[in-house]
Amino acid sequence: MRQISIQIVVFVLVFSTVLLGGSYSLRSGDGISINVFGHPEFSTEALVAPDGTISVPRIGIVDVEGISLSNLETLLAEAFVERDILRTRPQITVSVTRFSDFNYNVLGEVNNPGTILLKESQVSISRVLGLAGGFRQTADPSATFIIRSDGTKEVIDLSRLISQGTGADIVMNPDDTLFVPSGVESWINVIGEVRNPGTVPFREGLTLIQVIAASGGLTASADPERVLLVVTEGDKRVQKTLSLSDIIEGESPDPELSKGTTIIIPDLTLKSIRVIGEVRNPANVRFVRGMSLLQVIGQVGGITADAADLVLVLRSSGFEPDSYQLTKLMSGESKDPLLEPGDTVVVPREVERFVYVVSRQQGGRVDFSRDEDLTARVLLAKLNLSYENSEQHLIIFDKKGDRVSHALRSFTDEDIMLDPGSIVMFPDFERDIHVFGAIRHPGQISFPLDKEPDLITVISMAGGLLDDANSSAIRIIDTTTPAGRDVDLQALIDSNSTMPLKGGELIYVPEREAVFAYVLGEVRNPGMKIFDEYEELTLERLISKAGGFTQDAGAIRVRHGDSAEDVMQEQLLSGDYDIRSGAVVNVLRAPERYVYVVSQTDGGRVEFSHDEHLTLRNALSKLNLLDITSSEVIQLVRPDGSREEVILNRLRYSDRVLEPGTVILYPQILRRVHVLGAVRSPGTVYLDLSEQMTLTSAISKAGGTLQSAETT
The missing domain is CATH 3.10.560.10 (Outer membrane lipoprotein wza domain like)
Known part of the structure; x- marks a missing residue:
């Protein structure tokens, strides 16, 4: 039984060596063990020197740079026989006792740019991003690219890595450089008569009204008829003038904005x-x-x-x-x-003046002041590097990824300008889990081999979640497979459960998807309104967040994308009106409510408040001209020029609804009283509607009483 166990151990050792030997090539800095079976005096351990060589007893110096383990075993066995050191070809096993580190470079808009040292000869892009602390807020993941060690450029879209978990299987090789460009240049600039001028992050489908609302709406001195857009068309900046009033009223489409657009709201x-x-x-x-x-x-x-x-x-x-x-x-x-x-x-x-430097000794972002020339010679001086008589080369990649090489000694006689944002390259075991997203301390979390990591412990070690984190959709990406899984952290805590991790995972904590709507027009506090996760998204709630209606508020226009619907204020009293996230709500100014009354005794413009019924009976009552006993005829002249006649005494039984702007032609109505006896002018007298219908008024119209009149 003991002999069988020894055979199994030897088989496993040989099989592992064969696998490693077929896939690994030796590099400078590797430590190796050479075992010559039956001849322990020739067995040795060696370190691959910077020039790629090792020293073997009796054989001497051997060049092993780039040689696989199996080929080195064959080379050494043949050397022992060819040099008459041994008569028969020995059995030799070469194994790696210590691996040299590999360099992976990450530059641009990540939280921890620089060079990352790893033992693996290949690594997934998701792991490298995790070690670099994840993206900054200003990053543009969709325009990311890799500069391979051979100088070739590979453009990749990493926006899907965050939104869908795909793209985690993209592989980086040693000395590759991952560059994450800035997206700030694509943001929308808002200048002029808005309440909160500044920048608004760009996203596909962003429209002019949404940007104006996100900036707090227009100020009182803004000119909505002359909104200026400065956009890039080709290599030119072009200015366009739009009417915001036409867009809000639906007479013109709400234009989608392009990257880097500048919006200028002029003053009246x-x-x-x-x-x-x-x-x-x-x-x-x-x-x-x-x-x-x-x-x-x-x-x-x-x-x-x-x-x-x-x-x-x-x-x-x-x-x-x-x-x-x-x-x-x-x-x-x-x-x-x-x-x-x-x-x-x-x-x-x-424009910011800087370059990114990649080298074994130092790296990262190097900034230039306005007074410094952005040139290669100034860069070398800032890095305290000598270039006289140097045979090494400086490799420059511009923002487009184009590659240019220059000998360092050439800068003794000439200098070259550098583009801002260029990349300048100079020649020259624990279990880790990477956390990024809505977490207080994103980055790498390391666990000793005797500790079993789990999701709740990792989140706690990273400082816990931010307030806007979406704890119900934490994504765990296994870097060995392209697929990911979503975990509800709160459900784990409530059920007193754990989520074991094996190490090497990438944990992304997303932010809660913002639920918002824009409200403009006749409300007290217009602008973009954010809704909490559990808050109902209704029109009534949105108006309440905006401080309620102004006294001039009228109909409500609700726009979802390209469709629009008008809602009356009365509809809100009958029940909630649901809206969708991103809706644009414009509370229109109510039309003025008035009529004109033409009369010999009284008249003019008669105003109606929004809670008063615009009817003929109410209009006459306001001027004390309503006489439902009279058979006189009133003429109504509508705004379109049509006419209608109404008999006054008919208003006792029914009223007439009037259109705003209607003209009421009121006749001269006189009330008849017969006065006889001891008065100066006996007979029939007439009183108009402005005069009181009293005995004193009638006698006064008849000239007053005679001296002989008996008034008691």
Whole structure:
């Protein structure tokens, strides 16, 4: 039985060696063990030197760089026989006792950029991202690319890794560089007469009304008829003018915005020149005839240290912005242009000036000040690297991934400009779980081999979830397979259960999907309103979040995508009206409610509040002209010019609903009283509706009593 056990151990050792020998090539820094069976005096351990060689007893120096273990066993066995060290070919086993580290580079918009050292000769992109701390908020995962060690570029879309869990099986090789570009350039800029000007993150399908609502809506001085969009078409920046009023009323479509669009909401009081951007005191400058660009910039305190040299002037009468270089204007090389009322001067921020450096000794982002030239020679000086007489090469990748190589010694006689964001490359066991997303301390969590990790423990060690985390849909991605699984953390805690982990997983904690709606128009606090996870998304609740209606509120227009529906305020009293996330609700101003009354005694415009019925009977009552005993005829002239006659005494039984703007032609109605006896003018007298129907009024109309009249 003992002999059988020994045979099994030897078979397992040989089988493992064969597997490793067929798949692994030796590298500098590897430690190996050489066993010559039957000849222990020739067995040894060796470290692969930086030049790729080892020293073997009796044989000497052997070049092993890039050789597989099985080929090295054959090479050594033949060497012992060929050099007459042994008469028969020996059985030799070579095994790796220590593996050299592999370099994987991660640059750009991740939380921990730099070089990652790993034992594996291949690693999934999801694990590398986890070790780098995951994406920053400003990252654009859809435009990510890998620069392979041979200089080739591979574009990949990592947005699906977060949203769907796919793409985790993409493999990186040693010395590959993963670059995650910034997406800030695609954000929407909102300038001018909105309550909260600034930037809005771009997403596909984002429309103009949604951006205006997300910026708090228009201010009281905004001009909704002249909304300016500055967009990129080809290699040009083009200015377009739209009417926001037409879009809100449904007469024009709500346009979808492209990446990097700038929205400018002008002031109605365009008798000035607006100066915005990187100036010390952005403001509206009162226009004076003959005013130039440099004079206006001087009146707002000059430019800031972050200002770009290129200044844009958006002409009130033009479609394309004019551009001027400040340095040429101030030196007199270019003529200082005159400005007109309504022009807008935009001084943009200077583009950030930096490069990413990849090397064995140091790496990461290197920033350049405005006073420093963005060149290779300045970069070498900032890194304290010598380039005179050096035979090494500097490899540069621009933002598009194009590769250029330069000998370091060439910078002794010449220098080259670097593009901002370029990548510059210089030549030269625990169980880990990676956590990122809505977690307080994203990154790598390590466990000793004698500890069994589980999901709840990992989340706790990472600082716990953020307030906006979606604990019911935590995604666990096994880096050995492309598929992932979703776990409800709260359900685990409630059931007192655990979720064991084996190590190497990637745990993504998503944020709760935002539930929101936009409300504009006649509400007290317009803008974008966020709903809690368990809050009902109804129209009544949205109006309540906006502070309720103003006194001028009328019909409500609810827009879901391209479809729109009008809702009356009365419908909210009969029950809830459900809306969808992303809905745009516009509370329209109620039309004015009034009629005109033409009468010899009284008349004019008669106003009705929103809670009063607009009827003929109410209109006459407001002027004390309602006489339901009279048989006189009233004429109604509607806004469309049609006429209708109404007999006054018919209003005793039925009323007439009036259209706003109707004209009521009221006849001169006189009430007849016969006065006889001791009065100055006996006979019939007439009283109009403005006079009281009393005995005193009738006697007064008859000239008063005679001296002989008996008044008691």
